[in-house]
Amino acid sequence: MFMSTATATPTIPRLARAGKYLTFYLASEEYGVEILKVHEIIGMLPITRVPRTPTFVRGVINLRGKVIPIIDLRERFGMRQDGAEETCIIVVQVRGIQLGVVVDKVSEVLNIAEGDIEPTPSFGVEVNTEYLLGLAKSEGRVRLLLDIDRVLSASEADAVQVVPTDDARTPASA
Amino acid sequence: MPSPTLNDLAARLIATEATDADYHEILDILVALANDPALPEGVRALMGDALIQWTAAPHEARERVANDLQQIVVAAQNRLDLRDRLATMLGADEDAPIPTRSRVPTPVATVVTITAVATEVVTASGAAAALLPADADLSLLPDFIAESRELLEHAEAALLALELDPDNAEAVNTIFRAFHTIKGTSAFLSLDYVTEFAHHAETILSRVRDREIRCVGGYADLALRSCDMIRELLDATQDAVEGRGETIPTGYDELLDVVRDPETNGISERGGAASVARATAARADAGSLPDESAAPRDTLPGVGGGASVAGGHRRAGAAAEPTVRVRTERLDRLIEMVGELVIAESMISQDPIVRQGGHLDLNRKISHAEKIVRELQDLSMAMRMVPLKGPFQKVARLVRDLASRSGKRVEFVAEGEDTEIDRNMVDFLGDPLVHMVRNSVDHGIEPTDERRAAGKPEVGRVRLSAYHASGNVVVEMSDDGRGLDRDRIVRKAMQQGLIASAEGLSDKDVHDLIFAPGFSTAETVTDVSGRGVGMDVVRRNIEALRGRVEIQSRAGQGTTFIVRLPLTLAITDGMLVRVGSERYIVPTINIHLSFRPPRTALSTVAGKGETVMLRDQVMPLVRLHRVFGVQDAVEDPTAALLMVVGDGTQRTALLVDELLGQQQVVAKSLGNGIGRVSAISGGAILGDGRVGLILDVNELLTLARFGEADEHLHSIARAVA
Numbered sequence: 001m002f003m004s005t006a007t008a009t010p011t012i013p014r015l016a017r018a019g020k021y022l023t024f025y026l027a028s029e030e031y032g033v034e035i036l037k038v039h040e041i042i043g044m045l046p047i048t049r050v051p052r053t054p055t056f057v058r059g060v061i062n063l064r065g066k067v068i069p070i071i072d073l074r075e076r077f078g079m080r081q082d083g084a085e086e087t088c089i090i091v092v093q094v095r096g097i098q099l100g101v102v103v104d105k106v107s108e109v110l111n112i113a114e115g116d117i118e119p120t121p122s123f124g125v126e127v128n129t130e131y132l133l134g135l136a137k138s139e140g141r142v143r144l145l146l147d148i149d150r151v152l153s154a155s156e157a158d159a160v161q162v163v164p165t166d167d168a169r170t171p172a173s174a
Numbered sequence: 175m176p177s178p179t180l181n182d183l184a185a186r187l188i189a190t191e192a193t194d195a196d197y198h199e200i201l202d203i204l205v206a207l208a209n210d211p212a213l214p215e216g217v218r219a220l221m222g223d224a225l226i227q228w229t230a231a232p233h234e235a236r237e238r239v240a241n242d243l244q245q246i247v248v249a250a251q252n253r254l255d256l257r258d259r260l261a262t263m264l265g266a267d268e269d270a271p272i273p274t275r276s277r278v279p280t281p282v283a284t285v286v287t288i289t290a291v292a293t294e295v296v297t298a299s300g301a302a303a304a305l306l307p308a309d310a311d312l313s314l315l316p317d318f319i320a321e322s323r324e325l326l327e328h329a330e331a332a333l334l335a336l337e338l339d340p341d342n343a344e345a346v347n348t349i350f351r352a353f354h355t356i357k358g359t360s361a362f363l364s365l366d367y368v369t370e371f372a373h374h375a376e377t378i379l380s381r382v383r384d385r386e387i388r389c390v391g392g393y394a395d396l397a398l399r400s401c402d403m404i405r406e407l408l409d410a411t412q413d414a415v416e417g418r419g420e421t422i423p424t425g426y427d428e429l430l431d432v433v434r435d436p437e438t439n440g441i442s443e444r445g446g447a448a449s450v451a452r453a454t455a456a457r458a459d460a461g462s463l464p465d466e467s468a469a470p471r472d473t474l475p476g477v478g479g480g481a482s483v484a485g486g487h488r489r490a491g492a493a494a495e496p497t498v499r500v501r502t503e504r505l506d507r508l509i510e511m512v513g514e515l516v517i518a519e520s521m522i523s524q525d526p527i528v529r530q531g532g533h534l535d536l537n538r539k540i541s542h543a544e545k546i547v548r549e550l551q552d553l554s555m556a557m558r559m560v561p562l563k564g565p566f567q568k569v570a571r572l573v574r575d576l577a578s579r580s581g582k583r584v585e586f587v588a589e590g591e592d593t594e595i596d597r598n599m600v601d602f603l604g605d606p607l608v609h610m611v612r613n614s615v616d617h618g619i620e621p622t623d624e625r626r627a628a629g630k631p632e633v634g635r636v637r638l639s640a641y642h643a644s645g646n647v648v649v650e651m652s653d654d655g656r657g658l659d660r661d662r663i664v665r666k667a668m669q670q671g672l673i674a675s676a677e678g679l680s681d682k683d684v685h686d687l688i689f690a691p692g693f694s695t696a697e698t699v700t701d702v703s704g705r706g707v708g709m710d711v712v713r714r715n716i717e718a719l720r721g722r723v724e725i726q727s728r729a730g731q732g733t734t735f736i737v738r739l740p741l742t743l744a745i746t747d748g749m750l751v752r753v754g755s756e757r758y759i760v761p762t763i764n765i766h767l768s769f770r771p772p773r774t775a776l777s778t779v780a781g782k783g784e785t786v787m788l789r790d791q792v793m794p795l796v797r798l799h800r801v802f803g804v805q806d807a808v809e810d811p812t813a814a815l816l817m818v819v820g821d822g823t824q825r826t827a828l829l830v831d832e833l834l835g836q837q838q839v840v841a842k843s844l845g846n847g848i849g850r851v852s853a854i855s856g857g858a859i860l861g862d863g864r865v866g867l868i869l870d871v872n873e874l875l876t877l878a879r880f881g882e883a884d885e886h887l888h889s890i891a892r893a894v895a
Binding site: 046048049050051052057059060061062064065067069169 | 467510511513514517756801802803804842843844849851852853854856857859863864865867877
């Protein structure tokens, strides 16, 4: 089961799941994203809509002179848009791409041990779980650990091509 | 003197003073080495050359020549070292005895450590070849490659000048210096292929310098091909550095043979293209090289219009102002930051507190800062500007090659090559220029007898000029050939279904047809219309630079391509328009005029397609809010504004709510995260700190016209998401 570093593929080895996570809320659900991928957290800024992009692309903002796209995670996950709060933007940087993610509330930074991470159970076709690294249990709560690389690479793929490549989609080994 | 070694020579060279005793001692060593049967042929030849250099060197220049010789020695040592290793590897079954080398602890010892591994220089045997030595210093190579490319450019320009004026001593020196420097540096870096080639090319030039031969005809060809070969070697080296494999350019050995001994290979001042063609026939682009029946070398005019070319190039060799090499990435960042500064400054000066507060003193300070910022902006822009000389020289070379290939007589005149343009745009401009000059020489200029019959001067003329006009750079390429054939273009366009009939099409409309992608890329067109091969590339590249291209042509009198480009890519002159609650920036270059239409000017076609009439011209009306899905826009055109965009009869009226004003914006990409967005070319930070989107008008119009197929794709994308 151990992947040697020499054979490390662009997809993150499952063992790397343990570590520090920044957690945030989308509606009532609490998500976590690897702290190393987080560039900064900024307050809400006026977003310029970009026409003719997928609906989960909210638009672009001016981040100190740089134009970066903003992704709507709720839309991405097909969640209900119930008058969302949207208090801030988490700027993540993955493989050189900077991108903002609109969230309702940033919660805390958690240290999550490998033992606390459960593989994502299947919910059938109803729920898309491919963006999840796993479910973390701590303090009696469940946090959904995001595979932010996949969220991003998929959004990129959608913008240029319709069908995502499937080799990066092998299910997590249990 | 007991048989000296290369190391002895190296040691002497380093210690050399400009005394006569030293001079003679080195001379002796060189003679001994050049005649030493224990040394391989190539090394002996190197020593022979060194000997010539040394004896020919005037007294005061000996120190400089000694430096040059050192590099030859290093190259020779590398080769010997290589032989040693090869011999060890092959079990010493070399036919020549391996010279034993005493490793004297001289200062050279440090130099000797730069050794080549498995880099057999003479590859005729097909021995395993490697461009890069195994211990290549990868940090030095990129600089060497960049520097050498620049030198080659100068050399090529000088070569072309030399052909027109064979007595131009300065041009000879420029070329000689280029080859010489490349040879020296490559030897230092153990790039033996480059060294070897540059060495022999240099030898030819040294003969030109010594007035033994004149750099015309076959020699000129050979020198140019040598430039090409070295360039290919540099490309290959770069590939190797970047880990894309090492391939020796095809035809290397053949060309090397010719360069090494031009006369035996039939090169002379009179023509000689044939043998070069034969020698380089193995090159990838062999099909495009002249064959035995190629035009005689005198296709280029002796003097005539060439004067301007020569005039331009003569300056190229002159001492340049001191410069600093800066990584473009840093420069771009700096310019970006200055752009930010400009915006930040305008945000302050536009601030209501500043403007309405009546703070006279503050206002004075701010306008002072404003002045500095503007100057800084101008300066930073100027930093990225480079003269068009580079691309123009490439065209000069191309004209020469194309003319000799097609057996036509063409003279090339360049004007305004000092006109400056954004460095980033120069690369984009290369392709369009190539295609335009191909059209001019291949198809525009008639063969000599046809020209004679038409009562034209036998020598065709291609003129390339550049100048600044109303904030744009204009590049014009004109020929005095046969001009565009309207009937042929129309026929071809109808065949391809581009137009139904030529009725109502102005000449300009017909000429524009050659830019249609389908029209030019189809192989069957090449021999039919005579124009249009790759012309879609021209338009695409020019438009990517937010420029425009137009054609003027008169049958029998020639064709002119006029390319208008913005001065720089970094700053766009834009019109800020409002559509509903959204704002967009439309590049000013796309806008012809804007007007509020009277009700009577509006009509529809088949109840859907909207049109508007302006000064008796009917054009389609595109609602920006519909294309972009803006909800709260003004629906009634008479209450809004129409912007006329596009060119020729392709003009389209774009419906927007209102114009907010003209402003310069710093164009930025929208970030990699959302990829390419149709009809949007980028973003810009507006005065209020928000992002404004810059429209790609041409794409927008295509989208409006063929929007449905595209819309379908988007709906699929949304469904998948």
